Amino acid sequence: MSDSRQSEVAVLGAGVSGIYQIKRLVDLGIDAVVLEAEDDLGGTWHRNRYPGCRFDSESYTYGYSFSKELLDEWHWKERFSSQPENLRYLNYVADKFDLRRHMRFNKRVEAMTWDESERRWHLSLADGDTHTARFVVTSLGPLSAPTLPAYPGMDEFEGPSFHTFFWPNEPVELAGQRVGVIGTGATGIQVIGEIADKVSELKVFQRRPNWSTPLNNSPISEAEMDAIRDRYDEIFANCAASPQGFEHVPRWGFWDMTAAERRELWDELYTRSGFAILAGNFAEIFVDEAANREMSEYIADRIRQRVHDPAVAEKLIPTDHGFGLQRLPLETDYFEAYNRPNVELVDLSETPIERLTATGIQTADRHYDLDLIVYATGFDAITGAFDRVDIRGVDGTSLGEKWRDGPSTYCGLLSHGFPNMAMVAGPQSVSGSTNFPRAIEGGVDWVTGLLEYLREHGYSRVEAQPEAEQEWVDEVMRFHERLLFRRSKGWFTGYNSNVAGHEEGNVRYQAYFGGATRYTAKVTELAANGYPGLTMA
Numbered sequence: 001m002s003d004s005r006q007s008e009v010a011v012l013g014a015g016v017s018g019i020y021q022i023k024r025l026v027d028l029g030i031d032a033v034v035l036e037a038e039d040d041l042g043g044t045w046h047r048n049r050y051p052g053c054r055f056d057s058e059s060y061t062y063g064y065s066f067s068k069e070l071l072d073e074w075h076w077k078e079r080f081s082s083q084p085e086n087l088r089y090l091n092y093v094a095d096k097f098d099l100r101r102h103m104r105f106n107k108r109v110e111a112m113t114w115d116e117s118e119r120r121w122h123l124s125l126a127d128g129d130t131h132t133a134r135f136v137v138t139s140l141g142p143l144s145a146p147t148l149p150a151y152p153g154m155d156e157f158e159g160p161s162f163h164t165f166f167w168p169n170e171p172v173e174l175a176g177q178r179v180g181v182i183g184t185g186a187t188g189i190q191v192i193g194e195i196a197d198k199v200s201e202l203k204v205f206q207r208r209p210n211w212s213t214p215l216n217n218s219p220i221s222e223a224e225m226d227a228i229r230d231r232y233d234e235i236f237a238n239c240a241a242s243p244q245g246f247e248h249v250p251r252w253g254f255w256d257m258t259a260a261e262r263r264e265l266w267d268e269l270y271t272r273s274g275f276a277i278l279a280g281n282f283a284e285i286f287v288d289e290a291a292n293r294e295m296s297e298y299i300a301d302r303i304r305q306r307v308h309d310p311a312v313a314e315k316l317i318p319t320d321h322g323f324g325l326q327r328l329p330l331e332t333d334y335f336e337a338y339n340r341p342n343v344e345l346v347d348l349s350e351t352p353i354e355r356l357t358a359t360g361i362q363t364a365d366r367h368y369d370l371d372l373i374v375y376a377t378g379f380d381a382i383t384g385a386f387d388r389v390d391i392r393g394v395d396g397t398s399l400g401e402k403w404r405d406g407p408s409t410y411c412g413l414l415s416h417g418f419p420n421m422a423m424v425a426g427p428q429s430v431s432g433s434t435n436f437p438r439a440i441e442g443g444v445d446w447v448t449g450l451l452e453y454l455r456e457h458g459y460s461r462v463e464a465q466p467e468a469e470q471e472w473v474d475e476v477m478r479f480h481e482r483l484l485f486r487r488s489k490g491w492f493t494g495y496n497s498n499v500a501g502h503e504e505g506n507v508r509y510q511a512y513f514g515g516a517t518r519y520t521a522k523v524t525e526l527a528a529n530g531y532p533g534l535t536m537a
């Protein structure tokens, strides 16, 4: 039997943002509930169970910063913690703060409609339930709408096949299996490096190569964790001071050094961990074509040094975009996988996939017999999760329609025509473009502050003004246009060949690339000044 409930606030999604959002609301005594589509909490870390799935952010910069007690208690065991451990962490947080009782699982919101007379949102859930809330906070996750290619015959393949997002909870037999992986983005690169030595044959179906550099993961001992704990204030201060939310600090001065000095620096950065080589590199490589070319050539040489077969090495070197101009995947033993006799790179730019068959994949030149097919084909990023909900604002306006050619928001936090809907990790914020939890803690705090402000002032309605929203869209476009990646085909710029309207050439201004520091200063100032650009009643 369907039921109908209500709350002051409905939080959509129990991932990293939703968990923190409900914590803040519960602490304030606000009547709030989390509606989660999945059967448990964790979002990204609940779903992505594929081998090799782990942080690209240093674990201790990814964890929540809001509780000293939590920071003191939790021991990150690896510099870049793996999915099972990350899910354990999120469960630990939820249990420690008794947050589960504010969460409802298997509650996928299919539609939400704004009722102006009641000043409330009416939510329809997939299971037939309904929910009414004064405010809705979306914490849907920027990478929670996976996308599959549309090859003929995909249903005919008789072995197991799934998107990495849906890697089964139960163990998947890899030993002795002939496995095909389609896609070489951050996910494919993690999977391939991890399973190459565990399967009998691995065929990698690559449409375009990605630049990728070593993750350089390592364990964190008790002693090192103690030192990290002592340094937490400094760590979070460093992240807050960096445009990308990491401890790595970018530098200018590419042309002040000789080419030899630059290579010396890159030699050092290549052995450092995580995004050091991206976020601790010269800022010029993102804006100056010549600087980017030189850097790309350096990384290309590294690939040539690591891959024994020169023809394969060349296929693994991107030629359509420069280093750092798409989301940089970090790898462990990825390039070495291609030196193994059981691993073969299939270059789809030369021999495209024609169809899937009952027993494998048919390309333009041959058939590959496979037991298991893994689609590491990415996501309808940032706005995809919104598009899956039929969101109707003032006068029945559809959010999907409004955002068809790209999102339009007030600092990634609200959108005109959709009152009382606040977005944590929303489009045009910095959550997609920086160290995610650092950005979402700021987003959650801002949204919570707004709700407190409304409560204190007796307001029951808040909406972004169109002029203020346009100003932000202009700002987002301005930074986007300054950077070289504006021309690259990656999810940062809204590209996805499998989603109508997201194909090459349809640039969507989905993320803010002015940096986390500038973003935080901007939204903090708005709050301090009584939220100019928002209409409250």
Ligand code: NA7
Binding pocket: 143, 148, 149, 150, 182, 183, 184, 185, 186, 187, 188, 205, 206, 207, 208, 327, 348, 376, 377, 378, 379, 491, 497, 498
């Ligand atoms: P990405 O980075 O979007 O990568 C998807 C990959 O799948 C990429 O190599 C695509 O090639 C490939 N792809 C997509 N569609 C097809 C079709 N139809 N045929 C062949 N190959 C295809 O997604 P990820 O999951 O790797 O990473 C997403 C984020 O998750 C990542 O940045 C982390 O933050 C976590 P293309 O480049 O489009 O030619």
